[in-house]
Amino acid sequence: MSTCRESELDALLAGELAPEDAARVRAHAEVCAACKHALTWQRLERGWMTQRARREPARPALSFSALEARLAVAQKAPAPVRHARREGQWRHWGKMAMAAAAAVAFVGLSLPRGGTGVGVGVGTEEPWSRELLVVTGVEACEDAAAALEARVGACLIASPMLALRAD
Amino acid sequence: MVLVGTPPSDTDGERGLLRRARTGDPAAFRVIFERHSPAVWRFLRDLLRDEAAADEATQETFVRAHSRLGALRDEDRVGSWLLGIARHVYLESRRTRGVHVDVADEEHAHQVEAVLPTPSPEDLLLDQELAGLLTEALGMLHAERRAALLLRIDHGLAYEEIASVMGWSLPKVKNEIHRARLRLREQLAAHVGGGRP
Numbered sequence: 416m417s418t419c420r421e422s423e424l425d426a427l428l429a430g431e432l433a434p435e436d437a438a439r440v441r442a443h444a445e446v447c448a449a450c451k452h453a454l455t456w457q458r459l460e461r462g463w464m465t466q467r468a469r470r471e472p473a474r475p476a477l478s479f480s481a482l483e484a485r486l487a488v489a490q491k492a493p494a495p496v497r498h499a500r501r502e503g504q505w506r507h508w509g510k511m512a513m514a515a516a517a518a519v520a521f522v523g524l525s526l527p528r529g530g531t532g533v534g535v536g537v538g539t540e541e542p543w544s545r546e547l548l549v550v551t552g553v554e555a556c557e558d559a560a561a562a563l564e565a566r567v568g569a570c571l572i573a574s575p576m577l578a579l580r581a582d
Numbered sequence: 583m584v585l586v587g588t589p590p591s592d593t594d595g596e597r598g599l600l601r602r603a604r605t606g607d608p609a610a611f612r613v614i615f616e617r618h619s620p621a622v623w624r625f626l627r628d629l630l631r632d633e634a635a636a637d638e639a640t641q642e643t644f645v646r647a648h649s650r651l652g653a654l655r656d657e658d659r660v661g662s663w664l665l666g667i668a669r670h671v672y673l674e675s676r677r678t679r680g681v682h683v684d685v686a687d688e689e690h691a692h693q694v695e696a697v698l699p700t701p702s703p704e705d706l707l708l709d710q711e712l713a714g715l716l717t718e719a720l721g722m723l724h725a726e727r728r729a730a731l732l733l734r735i736d737h738g739l740a741y742e743e744i745a746s747v748m749g750w751s752l753p754k755v756k757n758e759i760h761r762a763r764l765r766l767r768e769q770l771a772a773h774v775g776g777g778r779p
């Protein structure tokens with residue numbers, strides 16, 4: 416049971432495991448009904464997310480010219496004191512930026528420090544309980560999934576991000 | 583602003599684009615924006631659950647990114663860096679909007695009690711109905727857990743990158759994503775594996 420980890424199955428699907436780890440996880444999933452079942456769900460989830468991302472219509476509000484205008488305003492504005500102040504400025508900036516759109520140019524970049532840190536916290540990935548899973552028909556599903564992928568002409572288990580990059 | 587050299591294209595590598603953007607090349611920043619803004623917007627829309635607010639928050643994310651280009655250490659991780667900024671923007675927006683409580687999530691030690699059906703191949707196709715249910719099910723997750731799950735299954739971040747974006751330990755990331763998955767499956771179980779009404 417200690418080998419039943421969703422994150423490992425997930426890493427297997429994402430192609431993130433070293434060859435020997437991939438072989439180990441794959442071999443385990445072959446004989447473990449719970450992992451086989453989880454893999455089927457994971458393929459499904461990835462497939463859904465890929466399709467969802469692909470179907471997302473373009474947002475007219477995400478035009479670069481609007482951003483440029485906003486950047487111009489941001490660069491003219493005095494340095495924000497705290498985030499709290501900045502938040503209230505969002506919508507205001509948006510309006511100002513649209514008005515200033517004609518006069519935009521990029522200027523040099525200011526470089527405050529940023530980045531994110533990794534905090535502390537403990538948690539364990541909980542293995543799922545086999546008895547709670549219904550495991551019939553898994554093999555048939557995975558074979559059929561490949562057939563369906565061929566039919567729709569898309570890799571349904573690819574990461575949406577990778578799929579979009581490939582586009 | 584003077585453009586130097588050849589204009590960047592969509593096929594340019596992230597490192598090269600980033601370097602050019604850091605020198606103040608607007609065309610390079612534009613490519614970065616056009617390449618990443620759809621994912622940033624989708625992430626923010628999924629967190630905020632409001633398209634107009636996601637528009638605003640996406641713009642704000644890139645304004646901040648522009649001013650912090652020099653702070654990005656790992657030049658190959660522009661995407662996860664932007665999503666990290668987006669998450670901060672989201673958290674501030676949530677505070678500003680006075681949203682403190684997440685909808686019905688299961689912090690009361692909820693285990694998967696439902697028997698999960700085995701998905702059938704037909705379930706792979708996300709029709710409109712299922713897409714709506716998926717959005718609804720995602721919305722039921724605690725926002726932080728939802729963010730972690732989406733960073734993994736929608737945005738393809740490595741667990742270590744998610745730990746960095748969320749400010750969590752690696753075990754916590756794995757645990758939260760696992761719980762989010764179980765919860766999501768439970769929400770969708772009735773519509774999967776031939777169980778659709």
Ligand SMILES: [Zn+2]
Nearest residue numbers: 418419447450
């Ligand atoms: Zn197993």
